[in-house]
Amino acid sequence: MTQLALVIDLNVCVGCHACVTSCKEWNTSGSAGPLYDENPYGADPTGTFFNRVQTYEIGEFPNSETLHFPKSCLHCEDPPCVPVCPTGASYKRKQDGIVLVDYDKCIGCKYCTWACPYGAREIDEKQQVMKKCTLCVDRIYDMTMPEADRKPSCVKACPTSARLFGDIHDPESVVSKAIREDGGYALMPEWGTHPANHYLPRRKTHIKIHQDELERADNPLKVDRQLPKPGKGESSMEDVSAW
Amino acid sequence: MYLPGKQTMKPAFSVIFLTTLIGAGQGLFLALFTHQSYALFGLLPMQSDAFYGYGGLLVLLLLAGGLVASFFHLGRPERAWRSATQWRTSWLSREVIALPAFMGMALLYAGLHLTGIRPEVVTLPSGLLIDLSIVIGVIATLLAFVLFICTGMIYACLRFLREWHTPLTVINYTLMGGASGFTLAALYAATSAPTEAGFFAGWALIITLLAFVGRFASLARNARLKPKSTIQTAIGVKHPRIAQRSMGFMGGSFNTREFFHGKSPAFLRTIKPAFLLLAFVLPMALLALGLYTPALLTFAFIVQYIGLLAERWFFFAQANHPQNLYYQTIG
Numbered sequence: 001m002t003q004l005a006l007v008i009d010l011n012v013c014v015g016c017h018a019c020v021t022s023c024k025e026w027n028t029s030g031s032a033g034p035l036y037d038e039n040p041y042g043a044d045p046t047g048t049f050f051n052r053v054q055t056y057e058i059g060e061f062p063n064s065e066t067l068h069f070p071k072s073c074l075h076c077e078d079p080p081c082v083p084v085c086p087t088g089a090s091y092k093r094k095q096d097g098i099v100l101v102d103y104d105k106c107i108g109c110k111y112c113t114w115a116c117p118y119g120a121r122e123i124d125e126k127q128q129v130m131k132k133c134t135l136c137v138d139r140i141y142d143m144t145m146p147e148a149d150r151k152p153s154c155v156k157a158c159p160t161s162a163r164l165f166g167d168i169h170d171p172e173s174v175v176s177k178a179i180r181e182d183g184g185y186a187l188m189p190e191w192g193t194h195p196a197n198h199y200l201p202r203r204k205t206h207i208k209i210h211q212d213e214l215e216r217a218d219n220p221l222k223v224d225r226q227l228p229k230p231g232k233g234e235s236s237m238e239d240v241s242a243w
Numbered sequence: 244m245y246l247p248g249k250q251t252m253k254p255a256f257s258v259i260f261l262t263t264l265i266g267a268g269q270g271l272f273l274a275l276f277t278h279q280s281y282a283l284f285g286l287l288p289m290q291s292d293a294f295y296g297y298g299g300l301l302v303l304l305l306l307a308g309g310l311v312a313s314f315f316h317l318g319r320p321e322r323a324w325r326s327a328t329q330w331r332t333s334w335l336s337r338e339v340i341a342l343p344a345f346m347g348m349a350l351l352y353a354g355l356h357l358t359g360i361r362p363e364v365v366t367l368p369s370g371l372l373i374d375l376s377i378v379i380g381v382i383a384t385l386l387a388f389v390l391f392i393c394t395g396m397i398y399a400c401l402r403f404l405r406e407w408h409t410p411l412t413v414i415n416y417t418l419m420g421g422a423s424g425f426t427l428a429a430l431y432a433a434t435s436a437p438t439e440a441g442f443f444a445g446w447a448l449i450i451t452l453l454a455f456v457g458r459f460a461s462l463a464r465n466a467r468l469k470p471k472s473t474i475q476t477a478i479g480v481k482h483p484r485i486a487q488r489s490m491g492f493m494g495g496s497f498n499t500r501e502f503f504h505g506k507s508p509a510f511l512r513t514i515k516p517a518f519l520l521l522a523f524v525l526p527m528a529l530l531a532l533g534l535y536t537p538a539l540l541t542f543a544f545i546v547q548y549i550g551l552l553a554e555r556w557f558f559f560a561q562a563n564h565p566q567n568l569y570y571q572t573i574g
Contacts, residue, residue: 017491020491039494044494044495045494046494046495046496047494047496048496048497049492049496052490052491052492053491054487054489054490054491054569055487055488055489055491055574056474056478056480056485056486056487056488057485057486057487057488058480058482058484058485059482059484060484066488067478067480069478071491071569080401080402080403082332083329083332083333084332084333084334084335084400084401085329085333086325086326086327086328086329086333086335086336086339087322087325087326087328087329087336088325088328088329089325105322105325106318106319106322107317107318107319107320107322107323107325107326108317108318108319109316109317109318109326109335110316110318110501111333111335111397113497113501113566114252114401114404114564115401116566117403117472117564117565117566118565118566118569119498119502119564119566119567119569119570121497122496122497122498123318123497123501125497127318128318128319129318129319185479186479187476187477187478187479188472188476188477188565189476190471190472190476191402191403191471191472191565199478199479201479201480202480
């Protein structure tokens with residue numbers, strides 16, 4: 001069984017929103033119709049997005065750090081939004097685990113958003129149907145594209161490679177290895193939704209330097225004893241030589 | 244309007260009217276059929292077919308009103324028929340089936356009484372004659388309870404909306420619907436069968452008291468709830484001091500519109516005692532007085548219905564959605 005997912009490395013995300021704009025660009029241009037924006041150039045713009053980058057401050061100044069946190073549908077392995085849907089518009093694909101909305105069946109009752117603890121779904125105010133991240137399902141299987149491009153738009157856009165994409169059920173995939181080796185975790189594990197998307201934590205690189213690495217134990221000066229230091233008034237080598 | 248901070252779900256008036264109107268309709272039907280059952284066993288004088296028949300039509304009117312209100316909640320009402328398909332998993336889908344089923348039975352019940360077509364179905368050994376209106380009444384009664392369970396479970400089944408995730412939600416929907424229905428029955432009887440108004444008002448008083456106890460219990464429970472999700476579990480960082488600096492956009496989104504009611508804490512503090520007073524305390528007093536002064540029963544129902552609208556608003560506004568953890572700071 002396949003479960004496609006994103007793994008987002010918070011250690012390298014710089015909060016540039018490139019994934020947000022590339023996601024919007026790809027998904028507003030597809031055959032499913034635009035992601036509606038209201039007053040995009042007006043005083044009070046608002047619109048439908050699949051992906052948002054948020055920023056958090058952890059700790060208190062001066063001991064604080066900034067965390068940029070991209071958030072989109074987590075494609076839960078046990079998605080609470082799916083069984084509550086009265087029309088069957090929300091469903092989880094058996095073949096790859098992507099949670100999708102059938103825009104032709106959705107009645108816009110918004111019950112699924114009540115059932116999603118992550119706030120991953122946004123209604124399209126124009127089409128009046130629920131929308132959410134599709135993992136670029138119209139892209140990742142598009143055989144007319146070069147294989148390197150068959151990845152979600154956000155993954156392709158990330159300038160720091162903070163977004164990994166793959167099958168988390170395949171132990172050898174890049175995402176499984178990242179989760180396993182770099183401490184990948186799920187959001188709000190308390191609800192048992194088993195999100196497929198994982199996050200890699202901020203990791204600080206500490207170098208441990210021992211004293212004997214700063215001062216060589218085999219320093220000839222140590223081995224042969226320190227040479228006698230000339231007195232303050234006496235001439236030294238610096239006075240007579242250019243080196 | 245979006246106000247960041249500790250705010251909770253924005254109540255939808257379509258759903259407020261849906262749940263209060265059908266609740267009163269179900270309650271009214273239960274009241275009418277309770278009376279008919281009492282009368283069948285000779286405990287009360289059997290009323291005319293017109294009394295039960297027009298009462299049944301009133302039930303239908305309330306249910307239809309609720310159904311119309313529910314359509315205003317949908318973005319694509321023309322596809323509403325699809326919502327009956329997922330009854331295996333969705334309580335909302337089950338409600339969508341139970342409501343018209345109950346309406347059909349209520350229509351049949353009213354129709355049988357108004358046309359006077361009441362074919363005998365069976366005569367019990369005791370000599371009790373069971374006609375079709377009784378059989379339909381029993382089925383409709385069961386459906387009324389099924390509908391209460393469906394409506395309550397729509398909210399009670401959402402495990403992380405912890406204010407709702409309790410059996411009290413289903414119990415209270417049933418009791419509050421029953422209370423308003425019996426109060427309306429008392430008012431209806433006061434105008435069309437004055438001798439029976441006391442029976443309905445007495446039961447309305449008891450059910451309103453039970454509903455008061457149930458609602459008070461859920462308020463007490465909710466006041467003690469500690470959130471399971473925190474900003475720490477939301478972003479997966481273990482640090483006691485985390486503050487959002489940006490939610491990622493400044494113009495608002497569906498998430499800030501649907502899950503923040505934008506009312507002041509003072510408003511919330513006011514509406515809680517207000518609905519307790521209007522939905523339970525005042526109606527109980529008016530029902531008690533109405534036993535002697537039937538004219539007050541009109542006020543009892545109107546006050547209680549307004550109180551239940553406020554109660555339902557508060558019910559939604561009290562639900563603390565974990566997604567709000569992600570939407571705390573515009574930036």
